[in-house]
Every structure is written in structure tokens, then in C-alpha cells.
Amino acid sequence: MADRFVQSFASISNPEERLSALHKLVQTIGFSERQTACTLIHSKNDIVPQLPLELVLEVFSYLDVYDAWTLQLVNREWRRTVSSEQFLRATLARWESHDPSDSARSRDDVAGGSLRDKIRHMRAIRHGKPFTVTTYDNTGTGWGGPFQQLFYRGIDLKGDKIAYISRQSGESDTVVVRNLVTGAASMLHGEAREKIKSIVLTSNVVAFVTFEGALYVTKLSDHLLLQKTTRIQLPSSNVQAIAGHDNTLALVLRRGGRGSVFKACVLVYDAETRRLQDYNIDKQPEGKDKMVNAVGIIVDSGRETINIFMLASEPAPLSTGADPAGDDLILTHLRMSLTGVVLSRQGRAWHHNIAREYLKLGVRFGMPPPQLSGCKDEYRIQIAQLPAGVNRSHQPVRLTLDLAFNVKTGSWTVRDQVRRCCRVSEVNRSVSEEDTYDKVLQAEWKGVTMSPGLARHSDLVHSVAMMNDSFLVSMSVESTEQVSGMTSIEVFCFDENVKMYAAQDLGLWPWLDDSRRL
Known part of the structure; x- marks a missing residue:
């Protein structure tokens, strides 16, 4: 019967008659039959x-x-x-991250993990719901909160290890290297009570620079046993940025120059051969000569490239009203090889309005160290707007630009809005018993937010330092009547297969029911 019906319809050659037959057929079939027909037609189309x-x-x-x-x-x-x-x-x-070493799990575990575990891990970061947390209190004083973190690197994260500067009152600065899984810790310090400016941690080395212009490099071995430290006196103490990957370190040093003149060089140090190379980058940012506000570096020793970002700004002409129109920002990207050969150079300008609360305070732009975005080969380049010239400890930091940089192709794109999966505010919203979300919205970049569980008006500045495939490390600076600027570090774990030392279960995952849904 069904075959005869199909043959009868196929024998109709006139298009109008075929449409008329279909129209009459639809009027005669029932609801379930129409649903089946719609599904079949949709599948066909x-x-x-x-x-x-x-x-x-x-x-x-x-x-x-x-x-x-x-x-x-x-x-x-x-x-x-x-x-x-x-x-x-x-x-x-x-x-997943471009480098398995940015996970606390082994390379075999990262590559061969179950689909369910991978999706749970991805959901944890996307929804800002970590599995566990651990806290390290009283790690030192003297950090100026997120503003100092914009220009100096006081804490770093790599794999299952963190390194941070412990700055105790009346004592010399110390770099603490800690394994987040085993809890083991080692300490390093400079000579003659030198003050430490910035640090960098890779899979193979931990390094730091001092305000006296010295670079200290220590190789890491198994189980966090530190080998002999090498001290290198730099040609300038004005270190603009430092970064590293595996055994390779790169520093940008400023060499003189006044006003809009930016004379700088790139130092490349190989911790394996102990060879130090010096390359000039005296060219100005793209466009007009402007004062360079901040410098960021990404080192990729696997591709033997260094990516340097120079941020410059210039006040735009006054608008017709009493308020300034804003600032013109220029971000220049210089891509070079480890041997100093410039591979590409590009620049882009943006006009950005100054936040209204900063109009009377003045404004300054900063760029925290580039961070992994979570997507393969992709880093986040963020530019923040902050007030200048006043006591800024409780002023909000505004996210001005959020860029995605592909370290493989050397290209970047501007994100229209911050991805919620990367906002640490979502972590705090999940963990905190207090409603700090309004406060969080005032600090809409990954580097600054309120600390979980603290009251909205707490005398505290909170800055998120680093994030990789397993952990989010945040640092808070609290001032009390007894202690000024006491620092504590919180580490959130987003991988349930990683067991942190002295971790507490946050209990945020009873609602998971479908491992294939995000």
C-alpha cells in the first residue's frame, strides 16, 4: 500500500498538482503523523x-x-x-592548554584522561566552581595589591608549583617555591639583603631580578630540590618585564631615554648553557612617538620565539564638554627569534574613554603578565585602567581591553566582552557566603576582585596572580591596626583528580548529572 501511494504521487508531473496534493495530504493526517513528517523533512534539509x-x-x-x-x-x-x-x-x-606542563597532572594523564573527567574539568572553570581550595597565610608584607601586580611579577605559577616573594618587615626578601600537591617548599634570596622586584617560574628554573639590577637563576630538579644559584649582573636595573619557558628566560631592560624616547634591549638567557644574549629594540611603538606605559613578554622556547608587547598611551584632545575625551592607546607587538631576528611587527590603536570616577584623579594604564586562556596556543593580553597620583589601595581597576593572542600564528583578536569562564569573580560568587558580586563588577578583569568569604567593606585588596589548567592562584593584601599589608595566598583547584596538600573540599558539585553537557 505504501509503495503504491509513493508511486501514485511520483506519477504526478505537474508541479502545481504535486503541491496541491501535498496540501490536501497535510489536512488529512494526524498530529503524530505531522510531527514525523516534520522530523523527516528537517533531517532531509x-x-x-x-x-x-x-x-x-x-x-x-x-x-x-x-x-x-x-x-x-x-x-x-x-x-x-x-x-x-x-x-x-x-x-x-x-x-586544553598548549603545554602539558601547565597542568598539575602528568603528560600521560592529560592525554589519556576519560571524557567525563575532561568535561567536568572544563565545566569547573567555565562555571567558576573549583573542587578544592587551600590557603597560605602570613606570606609577607609590603605588596601594594593589584596596582603593584600590574607592573611587577610577585607571584608565578607553573604546573603543580608556585613561587612568590615573601617580604617580611625588617628582613631580606625571600622567594618561596612551593609544590601544591606535596606541600614541600624551598626558599631563595639574593645577596646583601637585596630587594626583589619580579620573579618567573618555569618547568626547569626559578629566577628573580632585584632592584639593584641582578638576575638570579636556580635550576629545579625532581621533588623541588633546588640546585646552585647563578647570579648575573644586568646592564641596567630598569627591568620592564621578565618571562620564561623551560630553560629560556627573556627580559626587557630600559636603557635611558626621556619623555617619549624608549631605548630598550632584550636579554635572552639560556639556563642550560648559561649564555646571555643582548638585542636592541630601540624602535618606537607604531604610530606617533609615545611614552611606553607597560611591557609584556611571552616566551615560546619550543618555537624559538619571543613575543613582546609594548603599551603606549596619549591623551586625546578635549571634547566639547568639560571632561576629556579619553586616551588613545597603542599596542605594538614585536615577534622575534631567540637569536634576535625580528620576524614580524604590528601595531593597533584604540580610543578609550576614561572612567568617570578617574577624571579628577588622573589615569594610568597597566598590563599584567600575559596568561594562558585555556584554549590551545592562546594567551590573554589584558590592559587595565587605574587612577594615578593618589592613594589607590581601594580604587577599582577597570578592564580596558581584553585580547586573545595566538602564540602559534602571532595574531591577536579583540574580545567584545570578557569570557565569563575566565572571570575569577565567578569563582568568588560560587565560594563566597557574602554577596560580593556588586563589588566584583567594579573590577572586571582577571587580576582584581574581592576575596571569597569576606565582607563587602573589608579593608582588603585582592589580586589574582596566575591561572593554568589545574589551579587559580590568588593573593590578597589586608591591612589591620597591627599589621600593614599582610599577604595571604589562596589556591583553587579545578581538577578533581589533583589532590592538593591541606586542601578543603568546597562541596560545589552535587548538581552534576550529565557529563556531556556543559
């Missing part, structure tokens, strides 16, 4: 389920990584395709 999965993956590679979950809501066919294990594993491979 939908090209996605008909394409090879490899081609669908290629198309999705141009979309945001989270679209693999969002677009599951289109229909059942899309969900069947997009939620397949092969598709989700490929998507998670895009999301």
Missing part, C-alpha cells in the same frame, strides 16, 4: 548530519570552543553529531 564528521570538526574549528555545547540545542540530529565522543574529544583538545 539539514546538511550537518549528512556531512562527514571530519568536515564538521573543521567548520567548528572556526567557532568558539563552547559552541560545541551551545549548538547541541538546535535539534536532536545536531546533538547526536556534536555530542559524539570523537567530536567532544577534538573540541576538548582545542580547549
